[in-house]
Amino acid sequence: MTTAGVRATARIGARADGRGGTALPVLEGEGPLALRRTRASGDEARVMLVGAMSGPLGGDRFAVEAEVGEGARLHVGSAAATIALPGQAKGEARYDVRLDVSGGGELRWLPEQLISAQGSDLYVSSRVELRSGARLVFREEQVLGRVGEQPGRLTSRLTVRLDGRPLLDQELSCGPGAPGGWDGPAGLGGHRALGQLVVVRPEFESEPPQARLLGEYAALMPLAGPAALVSALAPDALRLRRVLDEALRTLDR
Amino acid sequence: MSRAALLVLADGRFPAGGHAHSGGAEAAVKAGRINGAASLEDFCRGRLNTAGLVSAALAAAAALGVDPALLDSAADARTPSPALRVAARRLGRQLMRAARATWPSGELDALARAFPKGAHQPVVLGLVARAAGLGPEDAAYCSAYESVSGPATATVRLLSLDPFDATGVLARLAPELDVVARAAADAARNVVDAGVDALPSASAPLLEIGAQAHAAWAVRLFAS
Amino acid sequence: MHLDHTHDGASAVSADARRPDGSRRALRIGLGGPVGSGKTATVAALCRALRDELSLAVVTNDIYTREDAEFLLREAVLPPERITAVETGACPHTAIRDDISANLEAVEDLEDEVGPLDLILVESGGDNLTATFSKGLVDAQIFVIDVAGGDDIPRKGGPGVTTADLLVVNKTDLAPYVGSDLARMAADAKAQRAELPVVFQSLRTEAGVTAVAEWVRERLAAWTA
Numbered sequence: 001m002t003t004a005g006v007r008a009t010a011r012i013g014a015r016a017d018g019r020g021g022t023a024l025p026v027l028e029g030e031g032p033l034a035l036r037r038t039r040a041s042g043d044e045a046r047v048m049l050v051g052a053m054s055g056p057l058g059g060d061r062f063a064v065e066a067e068v069g070e071g072a073r074l075h076v077g078s079a080a081a082t083i084a085l086p087g088q089a090k091g092e093a094r095y096d097v098r099l100d101v102s103g104g105g106e107l108r109w110l111p112e113q114l115i116s117a118q119g120s121d122l123y124v125s126s127r128v129e130l131r132s133g134a135r136l137v138f139r140e141e142q143v144l145g146r147v148g149e150q151p152g153r154l155t156s157r158l159t160v161r162l163d164g165r166p167l168l169d170q171e172l173s174c175g176p177g178a179p180g181g182w183d184g185p186a187g188l189g190g191h192r193a194l195g196q197l198v199v200v201r202p203e204f205e206s207e208p209p210q211a212r213l214l215g216e217y218a219a220l221m222p223l224a225g226p227a228a229l230v231s232a233l234a235p236d237a238l239r240l241r242r243v244l245d246e247a248l249r250t251l252d253r
Numbered sequence: 254m255s256r257a258a259l260l261v262l263a264d265g266r267f268p269a270g271g272h273a274h275s276g277g278a279e280a281a282v283k284a285g286r287i288n289g290a291a292s293l294e295d296f297c298r299g300r301l302n303t304a305g306l307v308s309a310a311l312a313a314a315a316a317l318g319v320d321p322a323l324l325d326s327a328a329d330a331r332t333p334s335p336a337l338r339v340a341a342r343r344l345g346r347q348l349m350r351a352a353r354a355t356w357p358s359g360e361l362d363a364l365a366r367a368f369p370k371g372a373h374q375p376v377v378l379g380l381v382a383r384a385a386g387l388g389p390e391d392a393a394y395c396s397a398y399e400s401v402s403g404p405a406t407a408t409v410r411l412l413s414l415d416p417f418d419a420t421g422v423l424a425r426l427a428p429e430l431d432v433v434a435r436a437a438a439d440a441a442r443n444v445v446d447a448g449v450d451a452l453p454s455a456s457a458p459l460l461e462i463g464a465q466a467h468a469a470w471a472v473r474l475f476a477s
Numbered sequence: 478m479h480l481d482h483t484h485d486g487a488s489a490v491s492a493d494a495r496r497p498d499g500s501r502r503a504l505r506i507g508l509g510g511p512v513g514s515g516k517t518a519t520v521a522a523l524c525r526a527l528r529d530e531l532s533l534a535v536v537t538n539d540i541y542t543r544e545d546a547e548f549l550l551r552e553a554v555l556p557p558e559r560i561t562a563v564e565t566g567a568c569p570h571t572a573i574r575d576d577i578s579a580n581l582e583a584v585e586d587l588e589d590e591v592g593p594l595d596l597i598l599v600e601s602g603g604d605n606l607t608a609t610f611s612k613g614l615v616d617a618q619i620f621v622i623d624v625a626g627g628d629d630i631p632r633k634g635g636p637g638v639t640t641a642d643l644l645v646v647n648k649t650d651l652a653p654y655v656g657s658d659l660a661r662m663a664a665d666a667k668a669q670r671a672e673l674p675v676v677f678q679s680l681r682t683e684a685g686v687t688a689v690a691e692w693v694r695e696r697l698a699a700w701t702a
Contacts, residue, residue: 030405157454159330166330169454179306179455180429181299183287186277194458211335211465216284218466224329224338231333231458270575273566294588410567472544475581476564 005059005087008033012064014045014105016071021045024074033062044073049111051159056095057087058121063096068105068134078111080144081237084152092153097126103133105146113141113193115235116175120152128160130167133202136160136227139197139244143237144174144188150197151175153193160198160227167225168198179252191233193240199251200227209251218243220251258385261355262378263395265402270347274280274340275407275475276300280463282411290418293408297401297426301433303457305400307331308375309437310452313389313442315379319432321364323373327449328373330437334461336468337375340477346371348378357385399431407475482667497597503534503594504700505584507573507610508695509637510632512603515647515680517545519621522686523693525556531697533582533596534587536580538569545600550567558591569602577614584614588691590609604637615698618691623648628657631665639669645675650679 010033022045029035034050056062068074084093095114101107115124130136132148140158145150153175160168172194174182177205181187188194199209204226212220218232230247234240261267271333277300281287287296311324328333332338349371353361361384364372375396382392405419443451464477497500508516512533520535527533535555537545539562546562549555565572572579584597599615601608601661610618620641625648631638638644644666652659660676668676676688 058289072395082316099273113466159450159454166327166449169327169330169450169452170333170456170457172458179302180299181295181302181457184279184295184299185292185304186296186460189286189459211468213462213466213469216466217459217462219463221333221461222335223333224326229333231461233458233462266575268578270576270582271579272568272571272576273564273579275566343579343582346582350578350581407566473564474567476566 002079005057005061005093005156006031007061007138009063009065010035010049012047012074012076014067014074015069015082022072022074033064041075044075044108046075049076049236051078051082056082056093056122057085057126058093058244059087059091060093061096062094065098066107067100068102068107070102070104073106073109076111081113081115083146084118084120084154085117086121086152092121092123095122095124097120097124098206099126099128099138101121101128101130101134101136103131107133108137110137110139113143114156115143115146116152117146118149118152120154122152122154124154124156128154128198129156130160130162130200132163133160134200135191135202136198136200137248138198138250139195141193141237141240141244142172144192153177158196158198160200162200162225162227165229167200168223169231170196188233190236193234193237195232195234195240197230197232197244197247198227199248202226204228214243214247218247220247255386259387259391259395262385262387265406267351269351270344271399271403272406273476274344274403275411275477276403277460277463277467277477278404278407279411279473279475281313281459282408284463285327286459287408288412290414290422293405293414293419294422294425297404297422298429298459300404300460301426301429303396303455305397306433306437306453306455308400309393309397309422309434309439311337311373311375312382312392313438313441314449314452315376316382316387316389316392317441317445319381319441319449321376321380321446322367323375323378323449325368325372327452328376331452331454331456332373334464336464336477337377340464341373341375342371343375343476344371344374348374348381352377352381352384356381356384356394360384389441390434390438391442393423393434394430397433397437401426401430411474427438498529501592501701503584503588503592503597504697505597505599505615506600506696507599507615507618508621509573509601509604509608509610509618509641511606511626514588514603514621514623514626516600516621517548518680519619519645519647519689520556520598521549521552522680523598524549526686527596527672527691527693528555531595532593533598534561534591534594535689536583536587536597536599537562537602538565538572538600538664538665539602545602548568557588561587565570565602570604570608571586573599573601573610573614574608575611577611579683580614582674596693603654604631606633609640610635618701619643619645621647624652624659624662625655626659628662631662631669634669638666641673643674643689644670645689652682
């Protein structure tokens with residue numbers, strides 16, 4: 001039995017096509033990370049990340065890179081939730097997401113949930129590099145354990161930079177072996193679904209969105225820059241999505 | 254270097270405004286998440302390993318002489334709650350006032366000029382440690398300890414918790430505090446070569462969400 | 478070494494008489510005393526008596542944050558930007574005596590934002606008889622007690638009654654109803670305070686806060702002399 005784990009990188013490059021639409025000169029899937037272009041909506045290109053195999057498993061290293069050029073608009077979704085599973089390979093799995101958006105470009109990164117299955121060990125790193133004038137909607141949702149199961153070990157770091165300056169840097173560690181108190185009254189308080197929605201817009205510089213609570217376990221928070229974060233906890237994925245969808249609707253209005 | 258300076262700086266009675274802040278305990282008490290010594294301990298442990306680790310690393314990096322303006326924007330990025338950013342800057346300004354009177358230093362004066370409304374408290378704390386002749390690990394210890402002593406003291410007032418129980422919580426957390434302070438100092442040393450991305454960014458969702466809820470209350474005992 | 482003794486642009490430390498720009502800062506007068514003795518009512522009356530002749534502002538230190546500030550706002554004794562509430566973590570005496578940093582920040586911010594100011598009144602939340610203001614925060618302090626709280630308070634003494642620059646015995650109109658002996662209170666206060674002044678007042682009478690306002694004017698004259 002091989003124990004090396006799978007390495008796979010998917011790449012997306014989006015450019016303004018000069019006719020009011022967005023072209024995808026780069027659209028490369030690999031191994032378990034397949035990409036499909038779906039029907040465009042207006043001037044926005046749409047890409048679906050299709051998991052051809054389940055994963056990542058222990059020892060796997062997956063990466064997805066997307067780059068959005070000036071004036072291009074890209075929407076990325078996924079066909080199904082990603083499930084982190086225990087593998088035969090030793091050690092943690094890694095999932096690296098690297099997103100670059102130029103000034104005047106827009107990325108809407110709205111994949112389905114990441115589910116941390118019992119016994120899995122995954123480190124997710126999401127790095128978003130924005131140039132001034134870039135627009136971003138970035139959602140990540142984590143579900144700790146499948147129904148009735150204990151979660152695996154999951155660490156997720158999200159970094160958003162604007163012109164090289166840090167706008168948001170948050171790491172969340174949960175599951176067995178995570179630093180103590182992660183599920184306690186300062187951390188998750190027993191919730192099994194958590195999500196973050198980051199929205200960056202140049203116009204927030206002069207008109208930042210108002211901070212507000214979205215129920216007892218979610219808040220919309222203007223960041224120190226033209227951006228807002230919605231941080232939410234919920235008992236399950238469905239109720240989490242409802243909160244984030246509602247928040248996105250009010251921010252999109 | 255005087256090790257005793259660390260005792261002066263870490264003393265809960267050091268007049269730097271901390272007594273009016275609960276470190277999120279008031280929100281957690283009202284929500285029922287802290288209702289006694291056991292849940293206080295779990296709260297403090299979670300805070301120590303997230304906000305405590307981050308602030309300890311910021312303090313250690315500032316004590317090492319890393320550019321405080323860079324550290325301050327790194328602190329902003331690690332504090333999504335605007336209520337917590339306001340509290341951190343207010344506490345930074347108050348610490349600055351107390352420290353300039355206690356350990357006069359050109360570096361503190363320069364930081365006060367650059368941030369007249371206050372830099373993030375851990376950044377100020379690191380520079381204060383420097384002014385007091387202390388090192389990065391001392392600064393990390395001080396910051397990590399504050400991250401749990403504040404909520405513990407506040408909970409004594411909020412729940413009329415037995416003060417011996419609250420002190421017992423702090424004593425039980427001491428070994429973990431050692432680990433956090435050392436990890437923070439190690440991360441800070443990496444900042445010197447690798448930049449502020451080497452700082453930890455551990456986050457605690459209920460601290461951020463709870464701080465936003467707390468800031469919206471019309472009536473509260475603590476400022477944060 | 479202190480490289481920067483002029484405090485240019487940055488917060489001054491403690492009770493320097495000068496602001497960072499070299500101008501004289503406002504006179505700061507603290508008002509303390511037990512719960513319900515009429516501190517906030519006295520502050521409101523002082524604001525009404527002095528606001529036309531002086532530029533003034535108020536800092537409150539509530540137990541439950543903002544209650545006293547909101548009373549003053551409702552009464553519209555000053556424009557809202559001249560009233561700041563300091564949060565005290567359930568301990569106003571800590572905020573006015575042991576750790577005055579939040580209060581110093583509040584008075585400096587008021588001078589920066591609505592200044593120049595002649596006078597800032599710093600009101601403590603109702604506390605016990607030992608609560609006094611730090612000399613690092615205020616230049617003079619008024620301790621407010623009332624006849625309904627028991628006519629033996631002056632005899633019992635305590636730092637507030639004994640050392641305050643002015644002792645105000647409030648609600649004298651209630652004395653007949655609560656059986657308080659004003660003459661005895663005056664004699665006890667004299668015994669405790671020697672030459673320090675005592676004012677008996679009722680805000681319901683025509684004289685109201687006049688005597689206290691006059692004392693404040695005298696302090697201000699001395700401050701600006």
